[in-house]
Amino acid sequence: MFLPLPTPQEMNRWDQAAVDEAGMPAEMLMENAAREAFRVLCGCFEKSSATGAHTAEDPAWCLAEKRILCFMGGGNNGGDTAALARLLCGAGATVLVVHTRPLEDFRQEAAWHIERALQAGVLFVQYDASCPAVIPAVLSTKELSNWNDDACPVPVMPDIVVDGLLGTGLRGEVSDSLLALIRHINALARTAFVFSLDIPSGMDGLTGLPSPECVCARCTVTFQAPKTGLLHPEAKEYTGRLHIRDIGIPPAIQNRYPTRLRRATCAVAALPPPPSAAMHKGTAGRVLVIGGSAGLCGAPLLAAAGALRAGAGLVTVAVPARLEACVRHGNPDIMTLPLACGDDWAAFDARMLEGLDERYDAVIVGNGMGRSAHAGEALAEILKTPRPPSVIDADALFHLRHPTQMLALMRETDILTPHPGEMAFLTGLTIEQVQADRLAALEMLTRRTAATCILKGAGTLVGSTQSFTAFIDAGGPSLAVGGSGDVLAGICAAFAAQGLGAFNAAAAAAFIHGKAGELLLQEFPLRGTTASEIADTIPRTRKELYHA
Template sequence: MVMSTLPPLPLPDEMRQWDEASFALGLPEVMLMENASRAALRALELCRVPLAGRRVWLFMGSGNNGGDAAALARHLLDAGAVPTVWHTRPLGQYRGACGQHVRMARRCGVSFLPVGRCLAAEGRKGQEMPHLVVDGLLGTGFHGELRPEMLALVRHINALRREAFVLALDVPSGLDAASGRPQPEAVRAHATVTFEAAKFGLVLPESAPFTGRLITLPIGIPLAVRRTAPCSARLLDAGILGHLPPYRPQGYKNSYGHVLVVGGAEDLSGAAHLAARAALRAGAGLAGALVPCGNGLAVRNGLAEIMVREMPGSAPGLWPSLPSGNLRLLLEGSMDRVQALVIGPGMGRSEAAQALLRALLACAERPCAVLDADALVLLSREPALLRELREQDVLTPHPGEAAALLGTTAAQVQADRLHALRALCALTPACVVLKGAGTLIGQQRAQRLRPVCVSPWDVPSLAVGGSGDVLAGCMGALLARRAAHPAPTPESDCPVDALTLAAVGVSWHALAGRAVAERYPARGNLAHELADVLPSVHAGHDGRRAGTGEDGIC
């Protein structure tokens, strides 16, 4: 399965399960802690931080992160650095694997001092300021708000970063590993080395000011453990473009599917044009638009390849108000040889548009559909229609549209995007793409949420009017291309399900934004340029992973 090839993103409870399952297999905790410390040393090498003769302050908390810091101090000493470990509790109270590493480090000659002396100017007399600071105060288990004494340490480390390089172990202290948000402040590291897998919150855009460069390195959690305790989320990367439906030998236009965009009402023709244009640029063999009478030329907008069908019986620019039976008959005639619908770009929100959406979803022979923009607002007015959707359909709400579907506010959606995605998935069998910085993709099947896909890209070039229409058209092309040839080919495990195709579409769209940013680094790009660059982005990412491997996510 394609999803299983994506890097896992454990939530804090899932990471704890991995640890406990590893211990149950017989892996000593002291060994995993040793492996974590060596991974941290490797991270410093990757960041080209000099060690010989450099003063290093390591802040050691009371949990496993503290043990990682103590073990790292021993390796730093061997590398020629001058480490000092500032401990937050009496050394005699460190037990288990952490205590064992404290004792080993002390026997090797590492200096340990109570952290209170670090905070007091009097206690720092004779101590020169560090070149390197290691944050080992709090780990993935932290939640709630920082206690006053820990908040003071976080602020102290942040003051030191003006002169010293700061490395956070696993998670910057004060950062919630599930949400990626500071509670209420967090260490602002230059780099974070996270162990075995990036934690869910660490790849969300709001965490970037605190994680700095994010480096993921293994520490020896067995594959058997990760398979028996799978994570609820996966990280998208450029490698997923290797799962784009393949080009077929001796293929012709119908081999690549036909996309029909339903939209382009009065004064909204640009949205339908962009969706159809993106479908063609994403490889659809044919792209057309079903539009109100009189709007065909505006939707085509000089692109002769967009086939336009105007709905008769309406005032110019408006959808017809036909009896539902006649409307359904008309639409079913329009579905001939269409493999995917893109419903909503420039559709409008009139009563006639509502009736049109209702009739479209009721078509027995309708193909799979991407529902975007106005279609989502119309769905929010008639929630029963959400159950008319199918597993091969895709919803693409931005936070405002998600709020309308959930009966809440955009601010509440943004405050807990994972919760909002889960709530949306509970409303419909369709795949849901919650757009925005750190796009989330999910789908519920048999009352269970499939692994959520997380986009790590925050691309300012995508924040432009029409960008969502481009994404919808791109996804429509992927659905159409797959529907044209539903059986996998021998040379490809070509994805069938909407969740995987949505993940491919989101990644492709984000990488298109990054490509456009090379030409317009200060923004100023137009949405049609996102569509036009899709083919070259595909050619430039032939399945090789970007941002993973030994040096992790950067």
């Protein structure tokens, strides 16, 4: 349901514990990584033979006679590269390893694999940082008679480039000499297939951002679990197709050292209870949406649509009385509750919502409520009223910071749904600071409230002080439309009304909402879809996830 998503530091802890506590030889872990990388690379080139027959029993045939240029940095990534180079050489490929660190400086398992590669006939060439045109210079070296074609007047370019320069431990910006190599690799990508080991060199393993540039791979294989940065939306244009391969770190080690981030899987979509033959509209979840103001009646309607499409049996929208007809005519599937207050929530009396906790199973507050002082006062009264699990969304999030004590009114059963701008004013950060480290921003908010929080946007996060943080690897540009967040709030409320706890309701809702966006993008790749269509896609999304 939730798989580990380690930071680079957490992954290092797993590696070390596998050796120190589980007794796994470090050389074996490196060999496992190389063999998995080898299998992935074979799969990238595997195709039918001239006779149409597959060679499944020997997939390495497709790499025979390929020219493969490997770039080997220091540390464990260098050892992985050397081990892979040995396997490629054994498969019949012509392999050249350009190393940035003297071979005699490598130690322990990396040195062991380099020695095995040398014994297997792999050719290693030291990178000369002073050479302005490193690739042509290396490939024209006289010793490379087995690489270059005597009949060709210029050096032969590689078919495949293996990027093993830098691993996930990169901190700060790449040095000038390595930056030059990264640029050369990207230049080779015009004609060669670039294959990155663990992470594209130059990418920050925590944020997924280039530092300041990184390799643009056609394919990346990462080991045991994806590192945090690899799943960030910004990383996708650099990783190419991402493969995750198990290298044998025992589950006991992973459980002993849990990660603070975990990746939601399709199983999360099965958290809401399945339909029962005996259910009726009163047992399928009763949701109340409190919101709306002059010119903003669409937001509560979209939240209501999200709740209905997520399976709520009864949905009511409570709005200022003068706006009730507008809401009622907007959707015949919902009920309305007119409130005797001004369009801007002036003269609101919480007694109008007496019995909230008895009449409804979940409440959504804030959609289209507006940012008037009267709306803020009304929100404070609503939050003090006995109420069922509540989703605090949109304008209600704006009012939570005025005064800051309102955050203390949040309970473990509540869900907050800020986008980066709302997260910024809830935490006092700038939007740029929120986006630079979304996990840190989310944790800052969860320390201030008992509620579960969803940080919306590309790479949605769900967290609370009572649980780990879930990374929602679903979504896309189809969700970038006004009202999308209102629909998400409705899904959250429907699942809470059906009995899910706040964290599970939020995680399931965010995942299904993201997958609905992906389905819409398949149908309309140039976007143009609306929030109403996101809501209408939810039943189909749940059906497809159910059968996944």
